[in-house]
Amino acid sequence: HHKSRATSSARCTNTPNSTVAMQLSINELTTYRWTFDQDVRAYRKHGVQCMSVWQDKVSDYGEEKGAELLAETDMDVATLMWAGGFTGDDGRSFQEAVEDAERSIELAALLQAKSLTVYSGARGGHTRNHARRLFMMAIEQLLPTARTHGIELAVEVMHPNAASGWTFLTELEMVLDLVQRLRDPMLKMAIDLYHWGQEPHMYPLISDLVQHLSVVHIGDTYQPPTDEHERCLLGNGIIPLELITQRLIESGFEGPMDVKLLGQEIELTDYDEVIRSSIDFTRGLFDRVAQS
Secondary structure (H helix, E strand, O other), X not given: OOOOOOOOOHHHHOOXXXXXXXXXXXXXXXXXXXXXXXXXXXXXXXXXXXXXXXXXXXXXXXXXXXXXXXXXXXXXXXXXXXXXXXXXXXXXXXXXXXXXXXXXXXHHHHOOEEXXXXXXXXOOOOOHHHHHHHHHHHHHHHHHHHHHHOOEXXXXXXXXXHOOOOEOOOOHHHHHHHHHHHOOOOEEEEEEHHXXXXXXXXXXXXXXXXXXXXXXXXOEOOOOOOOOOOOXXXXXXXXXXXXXXXXXXXXXXOOOEEEOOOOHHHXXXXXXXXXXXXXXXXXXXXXXXXXX
């Protein structure tokens, strides 16, 4: 149908001109106002060969057409965002949410994505245990489809102060334990450094996390995480990105590291400049880590 792109081949593992084998990706939320095809062409123009696709954008553009554009431009997909809401807090029934997620897995496969990002949904009126049971039931129903299509389910864990409406999964250790217990190669985790970069208790977990990480979102901020998700250009904020990147690389993480920036500062900056500064910052970051 369209030619196969080698997933995370050597071609895509390196940032442009970097000495570290770390796959760099740009998230479509970073260029919020651009369309899908604008995103693909701009990222490629800047030498980026991997992106995270926002389902709304590719659906607006046309899914088949989108898959063809990715193949034509030789663009890899780190993750498709997103599926979830299994707790019913967004008005869909459990079964509707699971069926939507199954369709998202099929779309991820069409786009030859590495993973589908999954959010549990907010706890709503459920007890913690019942919410967790619903989430586990959903994952168990989805794993066979994920296996068939070779798509990892990347469960995102969010900081409790910034998770409202998205997920009740706000403890790294709990989700790590859950993923370790299920021991399914298609069940992975996603973490966002906007959420966890200021939490010292994450650092000792990195070596255990790495083998279960599908994607790491990289962001920066001037303050602790909140529901506003106000991020800033990489390197401008207070998150120790170099320290964390060093730990990730030492533990064997090869990416994708996905630039996910949103908020006022980003919206007021020219998107080409946001992309350029993100590439420059991460390239410098990977080079410093390689030399240390």
